[in-house]
Amino acid sequence: MKYFFLNVIKTVPVLILITLIVFILVRVTGDPVALMISENATEQEKAELREALGLNDNLIVQYINYMGSIIQGDFGESFRYNTDALTLVLDRLPASIELAIVSMILATIVSVPLGILSAIKRNSLLDLFITGISVVGKAMPNFWLGIMLILVFSVMLSLLPVSGSGTLAHTILPAVALGTGIAAEMTRLIRSSMLEILGQDFIRTARSKGLFEAVVVNVHAFRNALIPVVTIMALQTSTLIGGTLITETVFAWPGVGQLLIQAVNLRDMAVVQAAVFIIAIAVIVSNLLADLIYRLLDPRIKYD
Known part of the structure; x- marks a missing residue:
């Protein structure tokens, strides 16, 4: 404490x-x-x-x-909305947090099995395929991917709404657009961490004791490989809260990102200052949570 x-x-x-x-x-x-x-x-x-x-x-x-x-x-009053700037930002914050959480959940669901599979099948065709997909996913800009998703799933197939919020259907496309880059980064990091852990002595000891490979990989190796991944998850969560400017605009998602873009365009400086301050706090809180989770994952980490 x-x-x-x-x-x-x-x-x-x-x-x-x-x-x-x-x-x-x-x-x-x-x-x-x-x-x-x-x-x-x-x-x-x-x-x-x-x-x-x-x-x-x-x-x-x-x-x-x-x-x-x-x-x-x-922070002053918004001349565009005629209301307190901080209140306006805080009203939009839950929508951004919702989108960030859903995006992170999707990214985790995809990246964890792919990262582990890529590590245990090192240098195989499957490993090369997963690595290639990760590179492509990381390279795609969120706003471009968002537009492509709208064209395919909203315009051509009419499966999901183009914009707005309020239902799970509205959340899927923006969450996928935001989560793809995160999933790609986490997949590569999990693979790298798993490869490092799988080569250590305690893993060889676990295998020599006759433990099932699934137990060795999913319990002993993955838990230790999670430590650096937590950093990415924490930092990316805060980035999603404040860095979804273009994506929230593309999908007309009523979050802090869209509000900040509108405030900049309208020169509503009170809202700009309040939004940047809240984003900064989100980043700091995420970093603090990452430090605490470090301790839970690995009791060997000591803080002076």
């Missing part, structure tokens, strides 16, 4: 750095007032908005006020 709390404390400087980067990017991309207000607005209206946003203060004062607002959970 001490290790966990120390890592939580260490995340504070990371979050501060992220807020600083977002704060700077919002201002170097142009005048926030010019980005937010209509081109037909009068100079008086621009001046009033500038004063309301506190842009007349120097940058140091602006950043201090900005951090004070964040600590209170106040």
